[in-house]
Amino acid sequence: MDREDQLYPPIKALLERQGYTVKGEVGAADVVGYRDDPSPVIVELKLKFSLTLFHQAIARLAVSDLVYIAVLRPRGRQAQRMLKDNLAMCRRLGIGLITVLPDGRTEVHCDPGPYAPRKSAKKQARLLREFQRLQGDPNAGGATRHGIVTAYRQDALRCAAHLAETGAEKGAVVAKATGVPQATRIMASNHYGWFERVETGIYGLTESGRAGLVHWAHSWEPVASDTAAKVEPDQA
Structure with a gap:
């Protein structure tokens, strides 16, 4: 047709x-x-x-x-x-x-008719959790998903910055130093290709990680350990 x-x-x-x-x-x-x-x-x-x-x-x-x-x-x-x-x-x-x-x-x-969608408490909680965890206002409203700064990316950047200064370290040490309690999981998941496992439980920074620190230099800042929360990888 x-x-x-x-x-x-x-x-x-x-x-x-x-x-x-x-x-x-x-x-x-x-x-x-x-x-x-x-x-x-x-x-x-x-x-x-x-x-x-x-x-x-x-x-x-x-x-x-x-x-x-x-x-x-x-x-x-x-x-x-x-x-x-x-x-x-x-x-x-x-x-x-x-x-x-x-x-x-x-x-x-x-068929035609009135429609009253149910609100999703789970989705609302996820949105507010991300809002609370995101440090500053790094994204312009209306930007595309490409290059979006999420709280997960900010936490990964803190881990990468620490490794850039100290070299390879245990995940627990990185978590304590950066205030990112899920540091080990972030580095093990290696969502952005920034980390590499040197030994069991010990992670180092890749060249991609160093490049990421340069590219996202103005997108994050260190935070105290008592402000960190559970993290979820973004879909960027």
Whole structure:
């Protein structure tokens, strides 16, 4: 399918199976289905997701509570993520989502209706823990994940800076000197390639670690041991 009007027959067939009489291009709406219900079903068609499509669907909510958007099923590497993100958007807006496969089959992913997502206490706690552990304000809001300074990276930098001064040392010694209680785990995990195990429990700094200290020189500062907390590696 490479034209928007090719979405119409499968959407019409889907609604007719539900007992609706269906007509296309009624007023400003792409598709309107009506039966004995108080509100008609309105479907806006587009080959792919777009902000314009959501704007159109929102405008149709002034006419009916039963508004859907219908798109050609996304394909490619990011298809599942794209579908998931736009499905969440539809639920937030209270509109339905239908996808059409190239062979004309349809799939209803959600129906119109109010949506009140449950808050995740776990995710909120993780966010606030990272906020509290992050020293200073090293990131500009809106920056991409590439190059983001996290509390985990700051702790790794403290460990690297200590090893740069002293040479290879035991993890427990590094933890005490830097105020990073999980120093051994950070160096053993070697998330950034900055550390190497010299002997059992003893770690040294790699050339990548020395380069990291230069690159991130203004992104961290030493902290007292009583301010350190449990760490989690970032996804940068």
